[in-house]
Amino acid sequence: MKLQCLIIDDEPIAQEIIEKYLEPFNQVQIVGKCHNAIEANQLLQDHPIDLIFLDIEMPHVNGISFAKSLEHPPKIIITTAYREYAIDGFELNVVDYLLKPISQERFLKALNRVMALPVNTIQSKPYIYLRVDMKMVQVYLDEIVYIQGLSNYVRVFCKDRTLITYQKLSYLEDVLPAELFIRSHRSYIVNISKIKSYTGQDLDVGSTSIPIGGNHKDAVLKILKSYNA
Template sequence: MRCLIVDDEPLAHRVINNYCDNLSFLNIEKGCYSAFEAINYLNENQVDLIFLDINMPKLKGLDFLRTLNNPPLIIITSAYQEYAMEGYELAIQDYLLKPFSFERFLKAVNKAVQQKKLLETSKNKSELEITTKPSSNSISNSASNHQEHIFIKGDKKTHQVALDAILYLESIGSYVKIYLKDKTIVSLDRLTNFENKLPNNLFVRIHRSYIIAVRKIDFIEGNRVKINDVFVPVGSVYKQNLTKFLK
């Protein structure tokens, strides 16, 4: 992955560079010490991932992010935790609070790698996609069997999302990340509310932090489910939900 560091602190550059030296799949293309330097670089170059600081002079990190029409994957690296909510509303991959360990850094990077694979897979499959209708004799809950879309509030908008486009949902603190075929929506909501909204003939909760679209399962291996190159854990408390669905 081609990476860009945007941070006004030299120490932050050294830490991230040292961490990336241990990961052969990450390549730091450039280190920028201001948002303006990053804008100039991105006007002529493309990257896959930006490690972005927030508190920078003249142009703050989140304001810089809003200027990008088609931003790459973003991992925030900041000493200020109060911007986390605003950051997740901008669909960042993760929020690293300085100083952060290598283990925490690696966890954030792995999320970005999985998201990149997800986007690439969706792009390759887009021309071959066939939309299917829900079965008329499926089990129903409070949502109609004929429900095809759901409205989701996130990123300061209300999105109309096709159920068939949802891969899985992940609860992160007070947020829920909805992973779609071609993008991710971050919603200030509870996973339980989505569990009640989504038809239970199409979706099942398999972990306290995850709901999956059953049609998107590639295979089940032990206590994890593979969906589009991403392995989603199956919690022991919720394992019976998946077992009942399969029966």
Template sequence: MSKIKCILIEDEPLAAKVLSDYISQVPFLELQQVFKDALLASEFLMREQTDLMFLDIHLPKLKGMAFLKTLINPPAVIVTTAYHQYAVEGFNLNVTDYLLKPFEFERFLTAVNKVKAAQPKAAEERDFIFVSVQKRRVRIPFAEILYVESQREYIRIVTTKQEYISKMSTHEIEALLPSATFKRVHRSFIVAVNKIESYTAETISLPGTSIPIGRGYKDVIDDL
């Protein structure tokens, strides 16, 4: 089973250490990064696929709940705080669980198991995706996809046969594509690795087109 990728947004060093230790003890969790600042976490979420966010409420610059309201397509959220009075607001924002500090590992495990139970079937276990196109659900085989392009609140899926426009974000489509064969190489582009004909430090050549490589995605190309 694919691991659940998570980030931790926590301003207290001791609390961050405890949570990091808890995460390391759960085989299906993968800690991507720890942030003290919600604004830095926001930048990370814009360019990386993340399944789960552990969110403290009292953060510098931007408070946890206010930050959560700014996210259009947030990952699953587990709130970690010493203040119980924000629980109702948290659940109104569809958080998965609300952990009151200090909490034991058993309580932490109960929370992350809720996230695990809600995860859709892993993309690696199937060879197609269904997307909404003009009020229809269209089946698109992974093997036919060349690349996905962001177009504001829509995406354009270009395949070897035709193109599809669907109202969803690149973060949403990225979470549904198998990570081993589809890589984000730019804030606006996800490409099928097995369709790459050649590449330079700036561009990737696919059949019939070239895709730019974003400044923050050079390491993705180095790993091909």
């Protein structure tokens, strides 16, 4: 099932940039591109939309007012040149707030936050995209066992494959849902559902033992004990 998205921006160049950034993602379909909220409102009535890329400063109605007017809003990523609306945006529970000019790396992070959301109307199975060997590779979250951070790249250990991506471990920590993944060490993130047993020093994920770092120990044990409560 493809993610149905809508681009709302009165600047054609801004629309083109978002469209270009979305090209590698075969799970995303652009349903429409609108120059203002009035056009967008009509399209929302005619098509199911999962995600909106929403500019703020537009003719007739600004993006914040438009988002507030939606009774059942889809997921929203704000794209704007104005920092001062950030608080208003996050009060609307937007997925992310991107400042123009938007880099491709920052755009990917925002899109991955949408893809990694827990199962809902957007998709039947949450996933993220990783840049591997010059390609964007789709990885389902329940496929990931653990992630190891190295000097300038990370290894993502999955059930049936291992992927290498040139991302920082902190990037993946920020993207992956905190209720599903836990950072146990400065070099490791673990899928909580893959933990078979644990001690105060390490986590057993089958044939691999993942260390628990001193700075992460209290948080890790608190989370794991909450599953046994």
